[in-house]
Amino acid sequence: MSSAALHTTPSIGRRALQACGWAAVHLSSIIALLVAWEVFARSGAVTMFMLPPFSAVAERIWADAVNGTLWINIGLTLYRTFVGFVLACIIGIGLGIAMARTALARWFFDPIISVGFPMPKVAFLPVIILWFGVFDLSKITMVTVEAVFPIVTATVLGLQGVSHELIWSARNMGAKDRELLWQVMLPAAFPQIMTGIQVALPIALIVAVFTEMAMGGFGVGGDMMHASRFADSRGVFAGIVEIAVVGYCVVKGLAILRRRLLLWHQEAVAPSTV
Amino acid sequence: MKAALIRYSPLAILAIAWQLIAQFELVSSTALPPLTQVATAWLDLLTSGELLTNAGLSLYRGGVGLLLSIVIGAPLGIAMAWWKPVDIALSPLVEAFYPMPKSALIPVTVIWLGFGDGSKILLVFLGCMLPVTIGAFNGARSSEQVLVWSARSMGASRLRMLWDVVLPSAMPDILNGIRTALALAFILMVTSELIVARGGLGNLIGYLGANGSYDAMYGAVLTVAFLGFAADRLYQMFMQRMLAWRQVGDA
Numbered sequence: 001m002s003s004a005a006l007h008t009t010p011s012i013g014r015r016a017l018q019a020c021g022w023a024a025v026h027l028s029s030i031i032a033l034l035v036a037w038e039v040f041a042r043s044g045a046v047t048m049f050m051l052p053p054f055s056a057v058a059e060r061i062w063a064d065a066v067n068g069t070l071w072i073n074i075g076l077t078l079y080r081t082f083v084g085f086v087l088a089c090i091i092g093i094g095l096g097i098a099m100a101r102t103a104l105a106r107w108f109f110d111p112i113i114s115v116g117f118p119m120p121k122v123a124f125l126p127v128i129i130l131w132f133g134v135f136d137l138s139k140i141t142m143v144t145v146e147a148v149f150p151i152v153t154a155t156v157l158g159l160q161g162v163s164h165e166l167i168w169s170a171r172n173m174g175a176k177d178r179e180l181l182w183q184v185m186l187p188a189a190f191p192q193i194m195t196g197i198q199v200a201l202p203i204a205l206i207v208a209v210f211t212e213m214a215m216g217g218f219g220v221g222g223d224m225m226h227a228s229r230f231a232d233s234r235g236v237f238a239g240i241v242e243i244a245v246v247g248y249c250v251v252k253g254l255a256i257l258r259r260r261l262l263l264w265h266q267e268a269v270a271p272s273t274v
Numbered sequence: 275m276k277a278a279l280i281r282y283s284p285l286a287i288l289a290i291a292w293q294l295i296a297q298f299e300l301v302s303s304t305a306l307p308p309l310t311q312v313a314t315a316w317l318d319l320l321t322s323g324e325l326l327t328n329a330g331l332s333l334y335r336g337g338v339g340l341l342l343s344i345v346i347g348a349p350l351g352i353a354m355a356w357w358k359p360v361d362i363a364l365s366p367l368v369e370a371f372y373p374m375p376k377s378a379l380i381p382v383t384v385i386w387l388g389f390g391d392g393s394k395i396l397l398v399f400l401g402c403m404l405p406v407t408i409g410a411f412n413g414a415r416s417s418e419q420v421l422v423w424s425a426r427s428m429g430a431s432r433l434r435m436l437w438d439v440v441l442p443s444a445m446p447d448i449l450n451g452i453r454t455a456l457a458l459a460f461i462l463m464v465t466s467e468l469i470v471a472r473g474g475l476g477n478l479i480g481y482l483g484a485n486g487s488y489d490a491m492y493g494a495v496l497t498v499a500f501l502g503f504a505a506d507r508l509y510q511m512f513m514q515r516m517l518a519w520r521q522v523g524d525a
Contacts, residue, residue: 118506122464213380224378248370
């Protein structure tokens with residue numbers, strides 16, 4: 001990370017070249033890993049069952065893509081993840097605002113959140129199944145329950161951390177409660193809320209895949225479990241590659257969205273970490 | 275004491291609400307057995323020894339996996355921050371695998387190591403390693419340049435500096451990474467045991483649920499939840515002690 005690059009603005013051509021160079025370096029590690037996988041799998045040190053070569057797995061993914069099951073499975077997993085995730089965002093931010101503003105809500109929910117946050121809530125899966133059955137409703141509920149906690153805590157901490165000068169000066173200029181919340185407090189707390197949301201998204205994906213494995217009903221997780229029952233290890237590894245790619249795209253997408261939404265904020269100037 | 279009572283009274287209110295709802299059968303008693311019934315079923319599980327053996331098994335798997343992930347993950351992160359070639363080679367892999375939902379690895383670990391302890395330990399290890407690595411990487415990278423320079427000017431060797439300057443200043447980030455990993459370890463342990471396992475708390479929950487003994491199932495679920503909560507609180511206490519030297523300096 002050269003600090004000179006931040007201050008001088010290199011020509012567009014050079015910047016593009018640099019970006020290409022970095023992409024090549026990044027890709028070369030991934031390609032090296034895939035080649036190592038292929039060579040190791042074909043070396044005879046492990047059986048086809050334990051580690052099918054990457055080419056065979058890629059062939060399988062291609063076949064699934066052509067006959068359409070790949071898109072159905074990925075679509076179902078993403079649908080469950082995102083419905084649960086969006087619900088968690090709405091509930092989490094709403095609850096966070098309520099807790100930051102009213103003492104009663106804070107008194108009631110604070111111990112529940114602080115006790116509930118570190119709990120492995122996936123253990124409640126059988127209870128959720130008991131209540132809501134084994135279809136999408138229970139999967140989405142489970143996703144929401146796990147994803148909501150980081151968002152609530154981030155919202156409360158973010159709102160509480162808004163500097164008093166900002167609030168006082170807004171009040172001084174005659175801002176009403178509602179205006180204060182929407183135009184001052186929420187924007188000021190937004191970076192932290194966004195961090196909570198970024199923590200929640202991978203959790204939502206983990207839980208979505210897990211519920212599909214536990215209850216079936218297609219999706220990438222359901223498909224992997226199905227393949228594993230029939231000792232079809234090619235299908236299992238295909239699922240892993242698929243979900244790794246999907247996870248990467250989704251998490252990267254959210255990071256890009258953050259940079260877009262926070263262009264006005266100081267952090268956009270600083271070099272990104274990881 | 276009184277403050278704590280007021281603070282945690284909402285939990286008591288929830289428990290009472292649970293008991294009343296179940297008592298007056300506002301919902302069916304299979305969906306929500308009364309809390310008292312859950313308590314007696316839990317005591318039965320405890321006295322029969324079932325709860326203890328399964329909890330021991332789960333904690334063993336989670337603990338070994340987590341320990342391995344710390345022992346391997348933390349040095350890896352520091353090495354990435356300290357030697358550029360390691361960073362260039364590994365950071366794309368870390369970046370690619372970090373967002374991957376780790377529960378997807380459950381069937382693979384079973385293919386590799388079977389239904390027993392090995393596959394659970396491997397899963398927890400794989401799932402917990404990256405948060406620790408990233409914590410160590412961020413911590414070691416952001417260690418204060420002034421400290422590094424002054425250590426170097428006083429003639430510290432590179433390795434010596436790693437141990438005396440970089441490691442202590444990376445400690446808070448490493449410990450935070452481990453805290454994330456601890457929560458993940460519980461999630462992965464329970465999910466993998468629920469899906470495929472011999473023994474363990476997750477397995478016990480699944481078994482009790484399948485048998486329709488829902489009161490005992492609630493007991494086991496609450497036990498897992500409590501263990502996760504207690505582990506986090508204990509770890510926080512440990513963390514504060516480890517970082518006590520920092521607080522003194524800050525104040």
